[in-house]
Amino acid sequence: MFNKKAVSTLSITIALILAGCGGNDSDDTSSSDGTSDAGKSIMAIDGYLSAADVYVDRNENTVADTDEYLGLTDDSGVFVIPESDSEYDVIIKAIAGQTSDSDKAGKLTASFDFIAPSSASYITPYSTIAYQNNMSLSELATQLGVDESILSGDYVKSKADGSDSAKKIHALARSLTLRIGDGADQEALLSDSKDILTQLNDAINNGTDLDDIVITKTDDVFEVTEAPKTVEDYFKGNSFYITSMSEYYHSSDNEGVQKVTFSAETNAVSLGSDSYDIEYNANGFSFLNDDGGSDGMERVIYQSDEFALAIADQGDMTFYSKMDFTTGLDPIHNIVESDFIGKTFYYVMDDSSGDSQGTKPFIVKMEFTGDLIDFSGTEYPRMKISDYNPGTGKFELVDSSFGDDMFWYLTDDAHNPSYHVHITGVTEDGLLSISPTTMSNDDFMVFYEDSQDLMPRILTENKELAFGLYTQWLEANQ
Structure with a gap:
């Protein structure tokens, strides 16, 4: 699962795109006014x-x-x-x-x-x-x-x-x-x-390290909260369950969900009985070879309390969570139509077949409109799905087996009591199912397409965030 030439091909993705830097050490040839x-x-x-x-x-x-x-x-x-x-x-x-x-x-x-x-x-x-x-x-x-x-x-x-x-x-x-x-x-x-300065002065008086906090404001109330972590602070001394978001690497015949542990005492990470030396840096960490040089870089592109995403040099994107999801993530039980109606989501995914090694980053726009259409005597909310064309820089409407009458609906599976969002006319079978999980946060909806494949997938309403992930994943595969 690590991007190390002598090891496996799936990435252990970790990189704090923002680990704390220390200043600009480049040669300064400018004058006093810059x-x-x-x-x-x-x-x-x-x-x-x-x-x-x-x-x-x-x-x-x-x-x-x-x-x-x-x-x-x-x-x-x-x-x-x-x-x-x-x-x-x-x-x-x-x-x-x-x-x-x-x-x-x-x-x-x-x-x-x-x-x-x-x-x-x-x-x-x-x-x-x-x-x-x-x-x-x-x-x-x-x-x-x-x-x-x-x-x-x-x-x-x-x-x-x-x-x-x-x-x-x-x-x-x-x-x-x-x-x-x-x-x-x-x-x-x-x-x-x-x-905010008043809050910071109070924190100093209470012996709080200011590097560990940030002051937020919600509904006119200021609150002291934990500052975001650097990559090293986030990963060192912790264990994660990880899986590839590439169809090929994730498949059960290859890597599936695995557990990795980052040493608290040394700069090393282990998978099973194997251990690898690493070096943390501002963008993540590198695997070190016997000569101390780098055998590959892992770049964390997203990090939250719930999960992290990282891209390896060979182009794979890996999902990290401290929660054990080897048997699946917990479903959300209270999904309602208003969670989707009138909203647009962006789905960043691997569009490769999964039959051979390789990844094809892709981005899809899903528009859950409030319009209703009649299908077999029942009214359903209409939706539009568009694929991004990098050649034109535009989203292009997907041809559906239902023509322009693509629609969606919610169901509650008695065998797996969670709500699912079913979308007609998307796949070869004519139906795409989205099963949201409790791993979701303010940035992403984490979901399964199939409760059996255990590969987390992500939707976001944040277009800029979606395109940022897509662009970096695409560049890693070129």
């Missing part, structure tokens, strides 16, 4: 934001217009603005399923925007709040009662260098980024900044 012969260097930080979209606001409308796009930030969140565009304000778009944040493992599950004036070298939640409230970073730091030199700079590096002030400023930034993602307006963000 400019160089090539242009102006900027850095996007919540933690370091890699693979974030960079725009310059040439028309001064504070919107990231398509023709203002410049490129992606690097692994340290850095991008060099061409000299010809250095006079414009900068907009950073962190994209769900694409962008990584060094504060956490996996790709982001929610998108957000940062903005800063052209004079700024660091594009952060602080530059965003100051910009939106028409104030300088110095004025913002004064209002918050924090060190301006840290707030306006690379506070992640300052924290790594041992600054307690930077640790608090970094914790505040993590919490504010969640509020920015929630769509809080400029006045609310400024007010929330002060309230």
Whole structure:
């Protein structure tokens, strides 16, 4: 199950796309204001934001217009603005399923925007709040009662260098980024900044490590919650049940569901009686050969309390869970039509036959409309299913055995008392069954197509997250 040349072909997928970085160690040829012969260097930080979209606001409308796009930030969140565009304000778009944040493992599950004036070298939640409230970073730091030199700079590096002030400023930034993602307006963000600082000061007084928490706000109530884990924190010392999401690798004749254990004392992982040395890094971990070199990389692209997803170098995607699902995941018993009606889901899957080694990543759009159609005297809600065509970049409606009259309905199987969603005219048999499980969370519905195959499958309403997973899986197979 590991991506190791001498071992098996299924991947043990693990990679925190955001393990905590320590700053940019690349050679610095810029001047004190961040400019160089090539242009102006900027850095996007919540933690370091890699693979974030960079725009310059040439028309001064504070919107990231398509023709203002410049490129992606690097692994340290850095991008060099061409000299010809250095006079414009900068907009950073962190994209769900694409962008990584060094504060956490996996790709982001929610998108957000940062903005800063052209004079700024660091594009952060602080530059965003100051910009939106028409104030300088110095004025913002004064209002918050924090060190301006840290707030306006690379506070992640300052924290790594041992600054307690930077640790608090970094914790505040993590919490504010969640509020920015929630769509809080400029006045609310400024007010929330002060309230979150109060929570952080209370945590310090209680002896809490600020690196372990994030402050969330729900229904106007602030709450101290656990901060997302890095890959090493998530996996080290824990056992997981894993299976491939590739039809071929998952089949019972190959690998099925297996248990792997990550050592708490050493950087090693074991499968059965076999043990392999690994090295954790910002994007996951690598298997090490006898000479200490890498024999393959495992990249975690999604991580949650319920499960994680990772992609191996050879193109397989693996599902990880601390819950033993060798006999199946528990079904959800209270599915109702309103859970689906009016919603659009994206299904990221392997579309290969499963008869031979290999994976064919695919993405399908499922639209559960509220329209009703009559079939044999009974009214059912209509639905549309479309396959994504990478050649045209568009979804194309699937031809159904029922023509345009594809519909769906719920059933309760007496032999397996859980609700199933049945969709007509999709497979060769004319029917696709979706059985949601309790492994589902706010990001994904985890389900089985067949209660006998035990291969978890995923649906999400988050289009950006779905395309992020699909794109990375596809690239690993090219």
